Amino acid sequence: MRIDIITVLPELLKSPFEASILKRAIEKGLVEVHFHNLRDYTDNSYNQVDDYQFGGGAGMVMMIEPIDKCISGLKAQRNYDEIIYMTPDGKTLNQKIANSLSLLENIIILCGHYKGVDQRVRDMFITKEISIGDYVLSGGELGAAVLCDTIIRLLPGVLNDETSALTDSFQDGLLAPPVYTRPAEYKGIKVPEVLLSGNFGKIEQWREEKAQERTEKLRPDLLQ
Incomplete structure (x- = not known):
């Protein structure tokens, strides 16, 4: 380009x-x-x-x-x-x-x-x-x-992980779900157990649900 x-x-x-x-x-x-x-x-x-x-x-x-x-x-x-x-x-x-x-x-x-x-x-x-x-x-x-x-940032080869851009906010009409990294617990606040489960089917379902919830709360106009 x-x-x-x-x-x-x-x-x-x-x-x-x-x-x-x-x-x-x-x-x-x-x-x-x-x-x-x-x-x-x-x-x-x-x-x-x-x-x-x-x-x-x-x-x-x-x-x-x-x-x-x-x-x-x-x-x-x-x-x-x-x-x-x-x-x-x-x-x-x-x-x-x-x-x-x-x-x-x-x-x-x-x-x-x-x-x-x-x-x-x-x-x-x-x-x-x-x-x-x-x-x-x-x-x-x-x-x-x-x-x-x-x-x-959308051009092939620009991002180290090309799938990253596909999961950004707005790509599917929703805001992105919450994300977490180490440590799994910080000052008594724990990462949701599902993200540590290794069950990728449940993880994907959890992310979809959270994306929907976050969009309904912060940007309901996107759902109209």
């Missing part, structure tokens, strides 16, 4: 990809992540990428020309399955979306900034708009990092 991220703050984005699972995935050649500084695609002496919005009002708008140059240049080199715009009014990211995107080969992620991008960018280039929640960030970079993490 190849991910091209268009941003005005590449330095803000690079850190998550230099550690942990994302770094390992890149080093193993399972994913390529490329950062494109939008200011490199400007023609003005100040490398300006934003301007005042027509009609007046507070907040600057990202201009279409540098974005067009960047996206068009990338598309001239390869075909892209999705061109994603990170925006608060996009569709809220969930596991289903992450699963779908993890099956693609090439994607572009455009990080919004300021008051957003010129609407013509969305009309001409964007194929999917994604939000990570009903709140506003200073820019789309942190959202892009979250999106990349949700996608990359």
Whole structure:
């Protein structure tokens, strides 16, 4: 998989990809992540990428020309399955979306900034708009990092145990059940006996029941 991220703050984005699972995935050649500084695609002496919005009002708008140059240049080199715009009014990211995107080969992620991008960018280039929640960030970079993490960890070979991702919360529409590790008893609190029984049929049944209970209690909306 190849991910091209268009941003005005590449330095803000690079850190998550230099550690942990994302770094390992890149080093193993399972994913390529490329950062494109939008200011490199400007023609003005100040490398300006934003301007005042027509009609007046507070907040600057990202201009279409540098974005067009960047996206068009990338598309001239390869075909892209999705061109994603990170925006608060996009569709809220969930596991289903992450699963779908993890099956693609090439994607572009455009990080919004300021008051957003010129609407013509969305009309001409964007194929999917994604939000990570009903709140506003200073820019789309942190959202892009979250999106990349949700996608990359699903790629075959990224996790040491590939079945781990299949048992995460939301994969089957439920929250994950409680998990325990050693010691079997700590300050008088014991691990449920069934988990120590070695009876994997009963263990699986217990996990399913607890997942259902936890979802009903914490996220009943998932069951609707």
